[in-house]
Amino acid sequence: MLERVPAYTDAMLAETGTLSDRVYRHLADRLIAGRFAPGDKLSLRAVSEALGLSIMPVREAVSRLAAEGALEVTPKKAITVPLMRAAQFRDITQVRVEIEGFAAATACRMATPESLAGIEAREREFRDLSEQPQADLAQAVAANQAFHFAVYRAAGSAELLAIIERLWLRAGPIINLDLRENPERLRLGGAVQAHRACLAAIREGRADAAREAIASDIRGASTFILSRQRLLD
Amino acid sequence: MLERVPAYTDAMLAETGTLSDRVYRHLADRLIAGRFAPGDKLSLRAVSEALGLSIMPVREAVSRLAAEGALEVTPKKAITVPLMRAAQFRDITQVRVEIEGFAAATACRMATPESLAGIEAREREFRDLSEQPQADLAQAVAANQAFHFAVYRAAGSAELLAIIERLWLRAGPIINLDLRENPERLRLGGAVQAHRACLAAIREGRADAAREAIASDIRGASTFILSRQRLLD
DNA sequence: TGCCGCAATCTGTGATCACAGTTAGCTTCC
DNA sequence: GGAAGCTAACTGTGATCACAGATTGCGGCA
Structure with a gap:
């Protein structure tokens, strides 16, 4: 099965607030703009590496987005952009x-x-x-x-x-x-x-x-x- | 200045999901029920200790609640229940x-x-x-x-x-x-x-x-x- | 040629450590 | 007696490590 795993080339971050906040804004902006497709998979380590950080800030950002339903972390340990019926x-x-x-x-x-x-x-x-x-x-x-x-x-x-x-x-x-x-x-x-x-x-x-x-x-x-x-x- | 720092006596947790999820539900329930007053201060370590966990799950839970505006973490490193005008x-x-x-x-x-x-x-x-x-x-x-x-x-x-x-x-x-x-x-x-x-x-x-x-x-x-x-x- | 199985890799979760900044409390000096 | 100042404890943030479970891909067997 071919899965979309989007690349993180233009990894720019905002310049204020904690790292977690910045990663949150970064991901949120890309989600709202439709840069991710439903079903896309993310990986904490891949994102953090692309952004040049440890996984901690990414973890917190993903956790917040998951709480808002903008991302999903499945019981099988995968972070995905939710598929919507x-x-x-x-x-x-x-x-x-x-x-x-x-x-x-x-x-x-x-x-x-x-x-x-x-x-x-x-x-x-x-x-x-x-x-x-x-x-x-x-x-x-x-x-x-x-x-x-x-x-x-x-x-x-x-x-x-x-x-x-x-x-x-x-x-x-x-x-x-x-x-x-x-x-x-x-x-x-x-x-x-x-x-x-x-x-x-x-x-x-x-x-x-x-x-x-x-x-x-x-x-x-x-x-x-x-x-x-x-x-x- | 006397500050309300509520006690965590009956620290019961839900029994499903990750620890972060359980802590989130725990805090969310207490917030909705008015068990915290606006201005109350929380501490990651105090909560985690009362719940018998490390601070990691508490951190994620607080981070989610902060994203939803249910808690606030000030630039001065304090977690508070938001005061509302x-x-x-x-x-x-x-x-x-x-x-x-x-x-x-x-x-x-x-x-x-x-x-x-x-x-x-x-x-x-x-x-x-x-x-x-x-x-x-x-x-x-x-x-x-x-x-x-x-x-x-x-x-x-x-x-x-x-x-x-x-x-x-x-x-x-x-x-x-x-x-x-x-x-x-x-x-x-x-x-x-x-x-x-x-x-x-x-x-x-x-x-x-x-x-x-x-x-x-x-x-x-x-x-x-x-x-x-x-x-x- | 096709499928099964095992091993290496990668996943999120949790714990622990390090650190800079804040807070609080005690001591000391006026 | 009171205020200023210093130190010790505590704060959230970030990084790193450990681990169990899932995934993937390669090798071998049919």
Whole structure:
């Protein structure tokens, strides 16, 4: 059986906090960005060696990610990116629609000129990237994330933000890996359209419309992915 | 300065999983049950000694709890139960109202005869405990938690359940510690009434009423606690 | 040529040691 | 009697070692 064991070439770490924190951010970023595929195996020693550390910080980072469901350590002593069944993916999609939709509606009510300007800038960046014929997928993924979190941050709730981050940590490997493998989803423009609608709604203070725009963005990607049937069940 | 450093007398551990998992469950249960007060300090070596282990499993457990915001490790090398400002508590209350309310509404739609029977049983147990003049607070806290999670579990969403558990992990020290110190909140019967209303709503399939009952339960406790001004700010 | 089995390697988990930074308490000096 | 200062104990973090269990790959047998 051929197993994906991704390489760790560009092993850059953040420069603040304990080593454990840095490794955690490193792995979390890569998970959200879809740099790991569901089913990928990690090894403490391989990661620590690639990062030039002992295994201790990696151990703690993996342990945290496992607690959040972003990684799994099986009873057979293997660290894997969780495989998600279609039913689970539908579940997480529904929860995301509810929670991220709520965050968007709240952002609509709490928006300040500064946060609105940030959202506008992120919307423009993502739109520009998407409309390029040969879009850099890594950049597009990052820009999409930047737009969403600009909105969610505008809601002004640290609790909500932490919860949404956890959701992205779990959904990232599926969504963004899919986007890497099916870049035409970008060109179809569903996300651009939803972002534009969300931005307009926030500008005009229509909270329900903002919620609906985010919901349709999430549902659109989810439907696309489920139709590809790359998931179990 | 006198600091609360809680004792670890009844150091019982669950009996499945790795040692780290067991320590995690042990600490998480105590946090949710309000056995720690905000500001309490923990020490890896003290906990590990009380549990009869090396510090490694405790380290991993604390690391996970810190990642979830249930504990804090300060840059000055101290592990503490986070102090929460009033604004933060209001924030988490609002998020709980939204998410746990959504879970209750979903439970209403998804309820089966079995899950309904479980909810009924938990409601009765909590009501019986609350109506005793000298209620055992630890039992009452556990019964309240059992009722809420019976409802949330009935929603059938693992994602939602994990998110709510994280919220309780963070809010538990404040809510249940307050209940221990102000047991009259139990006797006032706000919770019993809300639970009864929630149960009735689920029985009759009124999802919005179920949401509102849970919301009022959460808001009631929150208002009570904020009025006591035991929080910073 | 195909399959079974054994051995070497690699896995996560737990314990122990080392270390720099913090805290606490005692002593000493004013 | 009180405050300052120093030392001893304790803190979390990181590295290293030990170990049991899983995996892998090679060699030999059918």
